[in-house]
Amino acid sequence: MKIGVLALQGDFIEHVQVLRALGADAVEVRQPDELRDLDGLIIPGGESTTFGKLAIEYGLIEPIRALCNAGKPVWGTCAGMIFLAKDIGRPQPLLGLMDVKVKRNAFGRQVDSFEIDLDVSALATTENGQPKPFHAIFIRAPLIESIGKAVEVLAQLDDGTIVAARQGNLLATSFHPELTQDTRFHRYFLERVGKR
Amino acid sequence: MAEKTVGTWAVKVGLAQMLKGGVIMDVTNAEQAKIAEDAGACAVMALERVPADIRREGGVARMADPTKIVEIMEAVTIPVMAKARIGHFVEAQVLEALGVDYIDESEVLTPADEENHIDKHNFKVPFVCGCRNLGEALRRIGEGAAMIRTKGEAGTGDVVEAVRHARAVLGEIRRLQNMRPDEWMRVAKEMGAPYELVKETAELGRLPVVNFAAGGIATPADAALMMQLGVDGVFVGSGIFKSGDPARRAKAIVEATTHYNDPEIIAKVSRGLGEPMVGRAAREIPEKELLAVRGW
Numbered sequence: 001m002k003i004g005v006l007a008l009q010g011d012f013i014e015h016v017q018v019l020r021a022l023g024a025d026a027v028e029v030r031q032p033d034e035l036r037d038l039d040g041l042i043i044p045g046g047e048s049t050t051f052g053k054l055a056i057e058y059g060l061i062e063p064i065r066a067l068c069n070a071g072k073p074v075w076g077t078c079a080g081m082i083f084l085a086k087d088i089g090r091p092q093p094l095l096g097l098m099d100v101k102v103k104r105n106a107f108g109r110q111v112d113s114f115e116i117d118l119d120v121s122a123l124a125t126t127e128n129g130q131p132k133p134f135h136a137i138f139i140r141a142p143l144i145e146s147i148g149k150a151v152e153v154l155a156q157l158d159d160g161t162i163v164a165a166r167q168g169n170l171l172a173t174s175f176h177p178e179l180t181q182d183t184r185f186h187r188y189f190l191e192r193v194g195k196r
Numbered sequence: 197m198a199e200k201t202v203g204t205w206a207v208k209v210g211l212a213q214m215l216k217g218g219v220i221m222d223v224t225n226a227e228q229a230k231i232a233e234d235a236g237a238c239a240v241m242a243l244e245r246v247p248a249d250i251r252r253e254g255g256v257a258r259m260a261d262p263t264k265i266v267e268i269m270e271a272v273t274i275p276v277m278a279k280a281r282i283g284h285f286v287e288a289q290v291l292e293a294l295g296v297d298y299i300d301e302s303e304v305l306t307p308a309d310e311e312n313h314i315d316k317h318n319f320k321v322p323f324v325c326g327c328r329n330l331g332e333a334l335r336r337i338g339e340g341a342a343m344i345r346t347k348g349e350a351g352t353g354d355v356v357e358a359v360r361h362a363r364a365v366l367g368e369i370r371r372l373q374n375m376r377p378d379e380w381m382r383v384a385k386e387m388g389a390p391y392e393l394v395k396e397t398a399e400l401g402r403l404p405v406v407n408f409a410a411g412g413i414a415t416p417a418d419a420a421l422m423m424q425l426g427v428d429g430v431f432v433g434s435g436i437f438k439s440g441d442p443a444r445r446a447k448a449i450v451e452a453t454t455h456y457n458d459p460e461i462i463a464k465v466s467r468g469l470g471e472p473m474v475g476r477a478a479r480e481i482p483e484k485e486l487l488a489v490r491g492w
Binding site for chain 2: 007008009010011012013014030045046047049050053054057078079090104105108109110111112113114115116117133137138139140176179
C-alpha cells in the first residue's frame, strides 16, 4: 500500500515514520506527479496558510481533489483538517472537501496547547476490559464547529467539542496521533477509511 | 474523562515540530507580519529592530515594546515568537503574559546575564535558543529549550557562520553515532553537556528537539543550503525586510525551503528578486561586535 504524505511544510516526517513502521510504503509529496499511483494521502500538522500558498503555486489543489473524488482515503491532522474543510470562516485557500465548519486556533495561543485522554470508540480496543483511551496532543489546535449530514463524529471533548470526524473516505483530527507512540489512528486510516 | 494538561514538554516540542520545513521571518510591525504570512511564513519573530539595524545603531538592545508585539499578534494567525535577552527571565515572564507562542532567548539582544541563561523549565511557553556546537545545544536543552537554532552571525547577510555552526552540531552528532556507549560520558565531560542528553542524541542520531538554521540567511539558495546540510527549517532575520523587494524574496525563500532538493525550482524562484540586503562579511566584523559569542 502506497501512502503519500503532503510534505510542503510541517511534521510530515513523523507521519512517514509511523506509516513505515506499520509496513506501508510512505512517500513525501511536494509536486502533482508525486500524487500518481497513491492509495491514500495524509495532510500533516503545520501551518495551513503555508500549505495553501504552496499548494496553489505548485498546482496541487485539483489533483488532491481528484484523488479524493476517486474514493482514496485522505486524512488531515490539525492544519491538515483545516485544509480539508469546506468552511473555516475566513478567506484562505482550502481543499474544501469535507463538509465541516472548522475554527482555527480555537483553544487559544500556544500556552493553551494541551494533552488529554480521549475516548474514541471507533478504535475499539480495550485494556483490562476497559476501553483504552487515546492520548491526544492538541497544539494551537482547531475544532469542528458544525458538521454536514454525511459526517460521523469520532471523538469529542467532555463539553461536546468535536475533535475527530469521518466522512466516507475522509478523516480529520484536531490533534496529532503522529506525535505519540500509539499507532491506532494510523491503523484505522490504513485498514478502514476508504473501505465501503 | 481525564483532565487537560498544559505547558508540557510534548506540546512545547510539538509546536516546533509543526514549524519544520518552514521559514520564520523577523518582522517589526503589523504590515511586515502580513507580508510574511502572505508569503507563506510558518511563524514570525516580533522585534523592534532587525539585527542589521541593531548592529548599525548600537546601544542596548532589549525585548520589544509590548504594544508592538501585541499589534503583530493581532495582525496574523500564524505563531508569533519574540526575543528576550539572555538571562532576562522577567522579560520572558512579560512575553509569556502577553501570550506569545515561542520565546527566543537571543544573543541578538544585549545579554542581561553573562553567567546564567533562563531556567526555561519554569515556563509554560516554549523557548528556542541559539548554539554554535552540540555542547551548547545540549546545555540549552538541559535548561528547558524546546527548540534549537544555529547562532550564525545575525544581521550580516553572510551565511558562513550558520554553515559553520550547523556543520559543527550535525558533525558532532555523526561522530557520537559512531561511538561506543562507554565513550559517551567522556564526550559529555568534554562538551560540558548533560550525560542523559548526550546519550539520547547518540541513540536518536539527531537532537532531541527541532533544529533550525539562523544568522545570515539572505537568499533562497542560502535557505536550501542549510536544509540540505540537515537542519529542520530556517529563520530569516534582516535578509527579507532589508532587501529591495521583501514580499517577493520572502515567497522565494519559502519555496526554496520546501523544494530544497530541487535545483530547478531554486533557480526559478531566485530569478529577478531585486537587491539582496547589502550585507557585511562576518570575517570583517571586529571581535567585540560579534553576536554569536554572547552566551555559552
